[in-house]
Amino acid sequence: MKKVVLLLSLVAIVATQANAQKRNYRSSGNEAANYSTALGIRLNPWVVGFTIRHFITGPHAIEGLVTTNHSHKNNATFTALYEYNWGIGVPNLNMYAGGGAHLGFYDRRDYDWDRYVDKGKGAYVSPGLDGIIGIEYTFKNIPLNISADLKPYVQFVGPTNYIGEEIGGVSARFTF
Numbered sequence: 001m002k003k004v005v006l007l008l009s010l011v012a013i014v015a016t017q018a019n020a021q022k023r024n025y026r027s028s029g030n031e032a033a034n035y036s037t038a039l040g041i042r043l044n045p046w047v048v049g050f051t052i053r054h055f056i057t058g059p060h061a062i063e064g065l066v067t068t069n070h071s072h073k074n075n076a077t078f079t080a081l082y083e084y085n086w087g088i089g090v091p092n093l094n095m096y097a098g099g100g101a102h103l104g105f106y107d108r109r110d111y112d113w114d115r116y117v118d119k120g121k122g123a124y125v126s127p128g129l130d131g132i133i134g135i136e137y138t139f140k141n142i143p144l145n146i147s148a149d150l151k152p153y154v155q156f157v158g159p160t161n162y163i164g165e166e167i168g169g170v171s172a173r174f175t176f
Contacts, residue, residue, distance in 0.1 A: 034092070034138055038145045040173030046071060046166045051173060059085040061096070063132075069166070074107040074123065081132055081151075092140055097133040102153060104128065128155035138175060145173040 035055075042051045042065060049067025056062060065079040081100035088095055104126045134149025152167045 034140070035143075035145065035175035038173035038175045040145070040171055042067065042169050042171040044166060044169040047169065049077075051171050053083075053173065055085075061085060063100075065102075072107065075105060077102050077104040079130055081130060083132060088135075092138045093135065095133075095135050096149075097131075099129070099131045102128050102130050104155065124157060126155045126157040128153050143175045145171075145175050147171045147173075 037052070037054045039052050040050070042049050046069050047067045048070050049065055051063060051065050053061055053063040061083045063079075063081040063083055065077070065081070067077050067079070069075055079100060079102040081098055083096040083098035085094050085096045087093070105123055106126060108120075108122050108124060130151055130153045132149055132151045134147050134151075136145055136147035138145045148168075148170045150167050151169060
């Protein structure tokens with residue numbers, strides 16, 4: 001599973017590098033983003049993963065996340081998000097909000113004890129919906145972007161079909 005995550009991350013990096021061009025756009029006279037693509041890491045107390053964010057046109061961006069809960073053995077979640085960005089009156093600081101979907105691959109023993117007892121070892125797949133709202137700051141003189149956000153989600157399969165405790169997170173991204 002970890003090899004698949006690394007391979008998909010490498011493909012995403014190569015694909016965006018081939019397309020990356022520096023872009024500026026202004027929202028209400030405020031600079032909302034001064035980068036085209038950003039690649040980095042997302043953390044919270046339970047989850048660690050990779051994040052890639054790309055502006056498609058103007059204030060519209062897409063973000064991909066590949067995360068894992070580091071306290072469990074075998075799991076991975078792939079998330080795709082659409083985000084709308086707007087300036088808030090402070091240079092290089094903007095807010096964003098949007099939504100998307102995820103697909104999680106979870107080990108029965110770690111995430112669904114009842115199915116593990118009934119069916120034994122194995123994994124299950126859980127699709128779900130995600131929302132996101134956050135704030136980010138892009139440094140002017142160095143290619144770094146930091147953000148903090150809330151990303152509530154609902155899963156449709158398994159015992160974790162609720163808005164989870166893993167909703168908050170911080171990200172640090174290299175911008176290009």
